[in-house]
Amino acid sequence: SIAILLYLARKFKTPDHWYPSDLQKRARVDEYLSWQHVNVRGKGSKLFLTKVLLPLLTGQPLPPEKLEGVTEELNIVLKQFEEKFLQDKPFIAGSEVSLADLVALVELMQPVGAGYNLFEERPKLAEWRRRVEEAVGKQLFQEAHEGILNIKNL
Numbered sequence: 001s002i003a004i005l006l007y008l009a010r011k012f013k014t015p016d017h018w019y020p021s022d023l024q025k026r027a028r029v030d031e032y033l034s035w036q037h038v039n040v041r042g043k044g045s046k047l048f049l050t051k052v053l054l055p056l057l058t059g060q061p062l063p064p065e066k067l068e069g070v071t072e073e074l075n076i077v078l079k080q081f082e083e084k085f086l087q088d089k090p091f092i093a094g095s096e097v098s099l100a101d102l103v104a105l106v107e108l109m110q111p112v113g114a115g116y117n118l119f120e121e122r123p124k125l126a127e128w129r130r131r132v133e134e135a136v137g138k139q140l141f142q143e144a145h146e147g148i149l150n151i152k153n154l
Helices: 003-009 022-035 038-057 064-086 099-114 122-137 139-148
Strands: none
Touching: 003 099, 003 122, 022 064, 022 099, 038 064, 038 099, 064 099, 064 122, 099 122, 099 139, 122 139
């Protein structure tokens, strides 16, 4: 949860870029972390549930019109994310990666795991993803997402 991440960042005195001491940068991180619950997480999880888990549980494919509606909801949120949070910056809080970027990318990997490549036609989002992966380390990123990216093998 977000509360646990913030606790860990404070307790273990992580490098400042993860949860900045600069109040404006920290406010930007906090703003995203508060917004993402019902937006990126809500819509990304809904697509994952709709496209992967419901058909798996029911044994029935989802009607295409239902999937289209869920996908459109996510697309609206992705546009908001790019315009409001990324803008023309390398990361959400500015020039360095933060917890906001980490949380955002983790949530966006659920729809990717469901087979929806949301980065494909969004160059700004794809470049941001590349920067976050590099900041975390590509190998660690792949290890962390191995399960969700292979979920279709169920």
